[in-house]
Amino acid sequence: MLPNLTAAFVLLVTATTAAAADYEPFLRDHQAVWDSTLQNPGAVLTDSLLANQIFLIGEAHGIAATYSVQYDLIEYLQGHAGVRYLLLELAYLDGYFINRYLATGGTTYIDHFLSPYRETFSWSKDMAGFLGKLRALNLSLPEDRRLIVLPLDLEFGHRRAITWLCDSLFTPADSAGILLRTLQPQTDSAAKIIRVFTEAWEHFTAHDSLYRHSLADRYAETAYLMRNVHARYDLHLSGLQDQRRDSVMLDNLNFWRDHYSITTDKMVGLFGSYHIVQFQDPGDARLGAILREIAESSRHCGISDVSTTAAPPDTTSQTGDTRRIDGVVSFYPVYDECMQMFPGAQADDTLLSRKYYQLVRYFSSGMDGDTLLAVGILRELNAGRPASLFLLPPTDAVAVPASVASPFLPATMSGRRTEEAFQVIIFVHGSPAAEPYGVNERTPE
Numbered sequence: 461m462l463p464n465l466t467a468a469f470v471l472l473v474t475a476t477t478a479a480a481a482d483y484e485p486f487l488r489d490h491q492a493v494w495d496s497t498l499q500n501p502g503a504v505l506t507d508s509l510l511a512n513q514i515f516l517i518g519e520a521h522g523i524a525a526t527y528s529v530q531y532d533l534i535e536y537l538q539g540h541a542g543v544r545y546l547l548l549e550l551a552y553l554d555g556y557f558i559n560r561y562l563a564t565g566g567t568t569y570i571d572h573f574l575s576p577y578r579e580t581f582s583w584s585k586d587m588a589g590f591l592g593k594l595r596a597l598n599l600s601l602p603e604d605r606r607l608i609v610l611p612l613d614l615e616f617g618h619r620r621a622i623t624w625l626c627d628s629l630f631t632p633a634d635s636a637g638i639l640l641r642t643l644q645p646q647t648d649s650a651a652k653i654i655r656v657f658t659e660a661w662e663h664f665t666a667h668d669s670l671y672r673h674s675l676a677d678r679y680a681e682t683a684y685l686m687r688n689v690h691a692r693y694d695l696h697l698s699g700l701q702d703q704r705r706d707s708v709m710l711d712n713l714n715f716w717r718d719h720y721s722i723t724t725d726k727m728v729g730l731f732g733s734y735h736i737v738q739f740q741d742p743g744d745a746r747l748g749a750i751l752r753e754i755a756e757s758s759r760h761c762g763i764s765d766v767s768t769t770a771a772p773p774d775t776t777s778q779t780g781d782t783r784r785i786d787g788v789v790s791f792y793p794v795y796d797e798c799m800q801m802f803p804g805a806q807a808d809d810t811l812l813s814r815k816y817y818q819l820v821r822y823f824s825s826g827m828d829g830d831t832l833l834a835v836g837i838l839r840e841l842n843a844g845r846p847a848s849l850f851l852l853p854p855t856d857a858v859a860v861p862a863s864v865a866s867p868f869l870p871a872t873m874s875g876r877r878t879e880e881a882f883q884v885i886i887f888v889h890g891s892p893a894a895e896p897y898g899v900n901e902r903t904p905e
Contacts, residue, residue, distance in 0.1 A: 512787030521581030547729030555611030834867035
């Protein structure tokens, strides 16, 4: 039995590798090399691709080249597609501090943003350098074309968010604020914080008109933070955080679209690779898949607002509230012989160590540790350069048997067509790890 299974696997890999070779001429013609700058970008970023409204760029965190490639893509998309908004997998206060830095250049805002992320992938000089490039780009643009950051993630820093609500948003007379000020957010137990916050949330929603009046121009920010913290607790308590997190991201995107009156303005987003894939299993929402579904409904219905109520359970926004989207493109990263800055508390002690961090070798694709079967073809075409972008061909571009797995999808996506998942691969080779932002103050154990 085992020899037969082995033979079948060898045949599958051989057939799939052959299929990848069939695609090689297309890939060669649709490759943009990145070597400090993006070369021949039009081969990948075609006019038809740039006509889309949302561009989702995936990443594996803690790899240095990621930040440079992402910035050059953003700069190109701003200049050639008119991208105005930058969607980030960050919480509200992260976005607030980044926008303040972009507007003022005050480096203390970078410190405020990064300080809660000590001992995580985000606490890096590479992230700070990326933000510095964004500010320089904005300074070169007219004010009405400058990039604005829209944070979409849950409030994982919920204690900091509650402190901000108390100190900067609620008035001394607001009942919800009075309740929250009974807390010591940095030291109280999570159970106590959730209990008191839930009481404050119920009062806030039950007396919405009163808060609109008392908070005035602070109402929108307060309502966003209250709702986002509530969503964080609700998903945590229900055990559905992984399944529903991206649905909350859609709610947050819709908030920002209303807040800035965004209709056809173009957006680029930076997210972990899991979030940018454009298909999802029932009950497991992914932002890329949700946005693609809305885009397809928008195109077919020809209306400005569409409903996704016909979607499988748990794949749409809690509110069912969506906006028209004119096309989505996903850029999927594949890392080849790269190094990753890995937080020391999570790293294997047998690996090469730094103080508080580990360096780990990262050979796989950007999600679930899978390696693409076509990685050899991509490596050959990349020819040892730091990175290349490859526009992937549609299924009918090359005659490949339907029984052959797509060589461009990780094994966990088997049975799917490539264009159902993403349209562009970012192949990164030999990148060093990101560098920690500064001296980590944690006392070593």
